[in-house]
Amino acid sequence: MMAMFRTTRARIMLVVIFLIALLVTWPLRAAFNIFGLKDMGVAARSLRGPIWWGGAEELQIRGVQLGTVDVFLSPVQLLVGRVRIDIIRRLGDRDDITGAFTLGFNRRGVDDVTGSVALGAPLAPLPVSRVEFEDMTVHFSGDMCTRAEGRVRARVPAIFSGLGLANGLAGDVRCAGDAVELPLVSQSGQEQLSVRLKQDGSYEATMRVRTSDPLLGVALGANGFQNVNGEQVLRTVGRL
Numbered sequence: 001m002m003a004m005f006r007t008t009r010a011r012i013m014l015v016v017i018f019l020i021a022l023l024v025t026w027p028l029r030a031a032f033n034i035f036g037l038k039d040m041g042v043a044a045r046s047l048r049g050p051i052w053w054g055g056a057e058e059l060q061i062r063g064v065q066l067g068t069v070d071v072f073l074s075p076v077q078l079l080v081g082r083v084r085i086d087i088i089r090r091l092g093d094r095d096d097i098t099g100a101f102t103l104g105f106n107r108r109g110v111d112d113v114t115g116s117v118a119l120g121a122p123l124a125p126l127p128v129s130r131v132e133f134e135d136m137t138v139h140f141s142g143d144m145c146t147r148a149e150g151r152v153r154a155r156v157p158a159i160f161s162g163l164g165l166a167n168g169l170a171g172d173v174r175c176a177g178d179a180v181e182l183p184l185v186s187q188s189g190q191e192q193l194s195v196r197l198k199q200d201g202s203y204e205a206t207m208r209v210r211t212s213d214p215l216l217g218v219a220l221g222a223n224g225f226q227n228v229n230g231e232q233v234l235r236t237v238g239r240l
Helices: 002-024 029-033 075-081 214-221
Strands: 047-048 054-061 063-073 083-089 097-104 106-117 130-141 144-153 169-172 174-176 179-186 191-198 202-210 224-229 231-239
Touching: 029 047, 029 054, 063 097, 063 106, 075 083, 097 130, 106 144, 144 179, 169 191, 214 224, 214 231
Parallel strands: none
Antiparallel strands: 047 054, 054 063, 063 083, 083 097, 097 106, 106 130, 130 144, 144 169, 144 174, 169 179, 174 179, 179 191, 191 202, 202 231, 224 231
């Protein structure tokens, strides 16, 4: 009887050891597929290592390039029924970024994003070159925005003389029904950029410039702005 008990216990221990070894060596690529990150628009040119301490080369989310990052799965979040996959790149330059993709019961989003990404091409024809995030968290439940916090700053290249955009346009993110809204304003208040982004990546954006400078008005008009009630306005829609 004791021999049988020891054999059974040994078999259980072997199964446990096997499962732990399987989890430790679980490929990052397989985890991306199982957790549904592709459904969030997350992709990479290559994924290396296990999910617990892997790496992603040319990581992107809905076409927005995040570059090469280290990737970590949080075991603590798994214990409470959530998936949190952290990404980190700290090289000491403006392209550094930290944050996480999070998934739970009927919930998905990003958490604690701090860093800077190039967004010139995805937001064209808006004159935005980079967007900087400061501790930004956005959650969607189904199609509805359920949580949005943190700060965003949009950088505009110096192609228009006369605009007071040395410090970009900044504001706090917030939920607005089925979209997350970014109401961004310049330091002078003369330039405003409003962006509404939905869970599927579709967005609406409007940039407004209040100016009485005719030369600036002509320059803005040549770049797609239209005069609306004394303001230069550029509206665009698209999908990331």
